[in-house]
Amino acid sequence: MDSKNNQTFVSWNRLKKSFFYASQGVRHTWKYEQNFRIHSVISVVIMVVAQLLTIPFTEQIILVVVIGAVLGMELINTALEHMVDLVVQTYDERAKIIKDVAAGAVFMFALTAAVVGCMIFLPRIYNLFF
Numbered sequence: 228m229d230s231k232n233n234q235t236f237v238s239w240n241r242l243k244k245s246f247f248y249a250s251q252g253v254r255h256t257w258k259y260e261q262n263f264r265i266h267s268v269i270s271v272v273i274m275v276v277a278q279l280l281t282i283p284f285t286e287q288i289i290l291v292v293v294i295g296a297v298l299g300m301e302l303i304n305t306a307l308e309h310m311v312d313l314v315v316q317t318y319d320e321r322a323k324i325i326k327d328v329a330a331g332a333v334f335m336f337a338l339t340a341a342v343v344g345c346m347i348f349l350p351r352i353y354n355l356f357f
């Protein structure tokens with residue numbers, strides 16, 4: 228950790244370190260969290276299909292925002308799980324509530340993303356066949 232006194236407006240070194248630590252967090256989550264891997268792969272597939280179906284740019288932006296929200300929520304959920312495990316080593320009803328509610332938040336985001344995906348893709352897929 229370098230000193231935060233004597234700060235310049237932008238320290239490229241600190242910015243580089245921030246990206247590095249953040250990427251380590253993403254890598255850790257990718258390695259240990261199955262849901263994150265599933266959501267990431269689905270996200271790539273969705274964006275590829277959006278290109279193939281030539282979905283308008285504004286709707287693609289909506290997809291990117293929704294996908295980013297789901298993946299970001301997965302990362303926060305993972306951080307919360309680790310924080311709970313750090314503090315609580317035994318069964319605790321409050322730990323259960325924290326983990327379950329955080330998982331519920333991911334679920335809500337994923338559900339919202341699925342609804343948005345259906346609203347964008349279903350009419351196009353329907354038009355392809357009928």
Ligand SMILES: Nc1ncnc2c1ncn2[C@@H]1O[C@H](COP(=O)(O)OP(=O)(O)OP(=O)(O)O)[C@@H](O)[C@H]1O
Nearest residue numbers: 260262308315316317318319320322323326327330
């Ligand atoms: N210390 C605890 N006390 C009580 N219940 C717990 C505790 N730790 C985990 N649980 C329960 O087990 C569930 C799974 O917790 P765990 O930490 O294993 O998450 P996980 O299986 O890794 O979840 P995910 O697959 O989303 O990463 C929690 O949602 C919670 O209901």
